[in-house]
Amino acid sequence: MFVDEVDIHVTSGDGGRGCLSFHREKSAPRGGPDGGDGGAGGSIVLVATPHVNTLIAFRFSRIYKATKGSHGEGSNRTGKSGKNLTLAVPVGTVVYEEVDDGRVQFADLREAGQRVVVARGGDGGKGNQHFATPTNQAPRRAGKGYPGETRLLHLRLKLLADVGLVGFPNVGKSTLIARISAARPKIANYAFTTLSPNLGVVSMSGDRSFVVADVPGLIEGAHEGHGLGDRFLGHLERTRVLVHLVDVSSSTGRDPIEDFTVIRRELDLFRDRAVETEVAPLATKHQIVAANKIDAIDDPTRLERLRKHTAELGLTCFDVSAVTGEGVGPLLEAVWAAYQSAKSIEAEANGNAEGDADADDDRPVWPV
Numbered sequence: 353m354f355v356d357e358v359d360i361h362v363t364s365g366d367g368g369r370g371c372l373s374f375h376r377e378k379s380a381p382r383g384g385p386d387g388g389d390g391g392a393g394g395s396i397v398l399v400a401t402p403h404v405n406t407l408i409a410f411r412f413s414r415i416y417k418a419t420k421g422s423h424g425e426g427s428n429r430t431g432k433s434g435k436n437l438t439l440a441v442p443v444g445t446v447v448y449e450e451v452d453d454g455r456v457q458f459a460d461l462r463e464a465g466q467r468v469v470v471a472r473g474g475d476g477g478k479g480n481q482h483f484a485t486p487t488n489q490a491p492r493r494a495g496k497g498y499p500g501e502t503r504l505l506h507l508r509l510k511l512l513a514d515v516g517l518v519g520f521p522n523v524g525k526s527t528l529i530a531r532i533s534a535a536r537p538k539i540a541n542y543a544f545t546t547l548s549p550n551l552g553v554v555s556m557s558g559d560r561s562f563v564v565a566d567v568p569g570l571i572e573g574a575h576e577g578h579g580l581g582d583r584f585l586g587h588l589e590r591t592r593v594l595v596h597l598v599d600v601s602s603s604t605g606r607d608p609i610e611d612f613t614v615i616r617r618e619l620d621l622f623r624d625r626a627v628e629t630e631v632a633p634l635a636t637k638h639q640i641v642a643a644n645k646i647d648a649i650d651d652p653t654r655l656e657r658l659r660k661h662t663a664e665l666g667l668t669c670f671d672v673s674a675v676t677g678e679g680v681g682p683l684l685e686a687v688w689a690a691y692q693s694a695k696s697i698e699a700e701a702n703g704n705a706e707g708d709a710d711a712d713d714d715r716p717v718w719p720v
């Protein structure tokens with residue numbers, strides 16, 4: 353099962369108490385303070401790994417606790433540290449923290465091996481030896497251990513794809529991804545064949561490649577939960593280009609312009625549910641239209657009208673057949689060009705904002 357959203361509760365371990373003890377032996381009856389420090393509590397760490405691709409493990413177990421640090425002991429023995437608890441999450445997981453007035457983003461694990469401490473173990477208390485001063489050489493106090501942290505987290509998997517395929521059910525999205533990549537999703541002549549997103553890597557000549565995502569089909573009112581709803585659109589948030597697949601054969605009985613308009617509206621209305629925002633993350637992406645099933649066209653005016661309509665909107669329309677492969681090459685070239693230009697625009701914008709971004713990020717990074 354594909355699970356892309358979970359809530360979990362994490363609590364790191366408390367630090368152990370420092371020890372109050374004095375060294376005594378026959379030859380040194382007043383050997384001075386020798387209470388060891390308490391051990392640090394264990395932390396909870398999330399690490400992004402390519403070996404898991406869903407958050408399903410967190411459905412069965414929602415509460416995670418790391419162990420406490422042991423108390424310090426006499427003879428300067430430091431208490432044992434608590435064990436860190438490391439939880440593997442898929443690459444692309446965004447971590448939100450639930451706070452009083454909503455949710456705030458805590459971390460974005462985009463790269464394999466990237467890790468973040470989500471609850472830091474409490475430090476151990478100091479043993480009494482640290483409290484000795486020239487005037488108090490036999491301190492009768494030791495530090496308490498510091499408490500661990502508890503956080504309520506919302507984990508959300510947002511797939512990392514460069515290009516997204518959108519369209520009504522049955523327009524041929526899965527057929528297209530199967531043609532252009534090694535992905536082999538289920539393809540069938542009924543709506544909602546695809547129930548969770550599929551990723552595929554498209555390799556083009558000259559070492560060019562990009563990742564494409566096929567998400568379940570949308571219908572009118574998807575943002576209100578119709579059909580499978582728009583919950584999978586969140587997986588297209590990180591893409592740079594969207595390809596609209598429109599069925600121009602007469603098999604659906606629907607109008608291609610109408611289909612296209614409905615999907616555009618759903619993209620406009622889509623908002624990330626994980627955090628309250630007014631930003632429409634998909635509507636501003638570079639969009640390319642692919643008129644699919646041209647091998648099965650029986651009414652050419654459908655294609656002509658769609659072409660005219662997209663031209664009026666300033667969008668390019670490619671005629672393709674995902675089944676025969678006709679027109680797919682030029683479509684991919686256009687997708688590649690759009691992807692490159694989106695990347696360079698983004699790099700330029702990031703370059704300008706880099707100084708500010710660094711200044712803003714004052715979240716402490718703890719060594720693990």
Ligand SMILES: Nc1nc2c(ncn2[C@@H]2O[C@H](COP(=O)(O)OP(=O)(O)OP(=O)(O)O)[C@@H](O)[C@H]2O)c(=O)[nH]1
Binds near residue numbers: 520541546
């Ligand atoms: N003639 C023709 N049929 C196509 C073409 N592309 C897809 N089909 C057929 O359309 C049907 C639906 O294809 P899918 O690839 O499953 O469609 P989808 O968009 O992934 O559908 P959902 O997963 O339900 O959203 C299948 O029977 C395909 O064989 C095409 O270019 N020409």
Ligand SMILES: [Mg+2]
Binds near residue numbers: 526537538539545546
């Ligand atoms: Mg499909």
